[in-house]
Amino acid sequence: MQKKSAKTVEPPASRTITMRDVAREADVSLGTVSRVVNKHPAVKPGIRQRVEAAIATTGWQPNAVAQSMRTASTKMIGCVLPDTSNPLFVAVAKGAEQVLREHGYAFVLANSNSDVERDLELLNLLLQRRVDGLLFAPSDEYDPRILSLLERTRTPTVLIERELSPDCDYVASNQCNGIRQAVDYLLSIGHTRIALVTGQQRIRPGRERYRGFVQAFDNAGIAFDPALVRLDSMDAAYAYREVQRLMEMPEPPTAIIMGGNLMLPGALRACALKDIKVPQDVSIVAVGETDLAELASPPITTVRWNLEAMGREAASIVMDRIAEKPSTGGREPRHVIVPTEIILRRSCAPLRS
Known part of the structure; x- marks a missing residue:
């Protein structure tokens, strides 16, 4: 005799599916479904x-609003970045x-969009x-409005490549050491x-790169030569303009460090416009590993760091802060510095006499 299959709950289309329907289908209590x-760890795998x-x-779809009201948690983490088209920030977010x-x-x-x-x-x-x-x-x-807003909220916040105050948690790359290695x-x-x-100098990467240079x-x-230092922007248009100006100087630089991953296209376009050959006429070092740096002709020497590790570290700190029980005492801020390294490629050559 053929065994009858378990009856599947099929609520009428006009009726909203509820947690009770799920409990009946799984033959468990409402509490177990909840x-x-x-994601309570006490539930057996089966x-x-x-x-x-x-x-x-x-x-059935759980009601996220109702859940957040019961648990005081929305299960959402917000992330605000200055440029989500920047592949470095994309890797951090990933x-x-x-x-x-x-x-x-x-x-x-x-x-x-880098707008306060x-x-x-x-x-x-x-x-x-x-x-x-x-x-x-x-x-x-x-x-001051940024720091004031974050101080007023009790929402756990981790800064990425930024410092606002010693009390803020942050994850940053060691740009000072990376530029020092390049120089x-x-x-x-x-x-x-x-x-x-x-x-x-109003953001940490700019300050730290200049500090490593000095x-x-x-x-x-x-x-x-202070005239060889340009500290105003990290975009391609700025790089394009300033590399042209540098190479038009009576005594131009023999090497240029582009302190921002979006700057490399502008620098290379400026060199092509002026018929300046890399590395025969000028050596170039880029900051931040990109496809262009690796695939350019010649490939570009680069200061790089583990971007996804930065994102994972920042997210882990946020998770730890959320899990912490409220305390009457202060807590030690978490400051994580991700190491940098220089990858030597063919965009740099010994100075010709």
């Missing part, structure tokens, strides 16, 4: 699989999303949506007229 949905199968069969997904969190990514007003607008919007945590790269570390290498092959083109010359006991 524990599975909220029961968890049965409930998940019932959810798939019935097509690393963060991997960790957050493993913890059952949604990842909400927003682009401020947009930073503030997006932060307020995410906080109004009651995100459980924030990953944030401010466009300007010295705007040391160029000095070792005979270059002393080395230019640095990078961003403003340190390398100080350590070598060699004075650098």
Whole structure:
């Protein structure tokens, strides 16, 4: 005699599918369904699989708003970055999303377009949506409104490549050491007229790159020419313009460090316009590994670091902060510095006499 299959719950199309339908389909209690949905560790694997199968069969969708009201958690992490078209920031976001997904969190990514007003607008919007945590790269570390807003909220926040105050958690790359390595290498092959083109000092990467540049010359006991230092922007148009100006000087640089991954296309276009050959006429070092740096002719010497690791580290700190119980005492801020390294390629050559 053929055994009858288990009856599947098929609520009428006009009726909303509820948690009770899932519980009936899986033959468990409502509490068990709730524990599975909220990823409670006490649920046995077999029961968890049965409930998940019932959810798939019935097509039930948990009410995220109701869940957040019960648990005071939206299971969302907001992330505000200055340029989501930048492949370096994309890699950081990818690393963060991997960790957050493993913890059952949604990842909400927003682009401020390097605009402080947009930073503030997006932060307020995410906080109004009651995100459980924030990953944030401010466009300007010295705007007092940014720090004031973050100090007023109790939402765990981790800064990426930025510093606002000693009390803020942050994950950053060791740009100072990376640029110092680049200058040391160029000095070792005979270059002393080395230019640095990078961003403003109002964000950490710009400050740290300039600091590493100065340190390398100080350590070598060699004075650098301040006229070869350009510290206003990290975009391609700025690089295009400043490389042309540098190479038009009566005594142009023999090597240029492009302190920003988006700057390399502008620098190479400027060299092509002026019929300047790399590395015969000028050696070039780029900051930030990109496809262009690796595939250019010649391939470009690069300062690089593990971008996805930065994102994973930032997301892990946010998860730790969310899991912490409220404490009456202070807590130690988490400051993580990701190491940098220089990858030597054929865009640099010893100085010709």
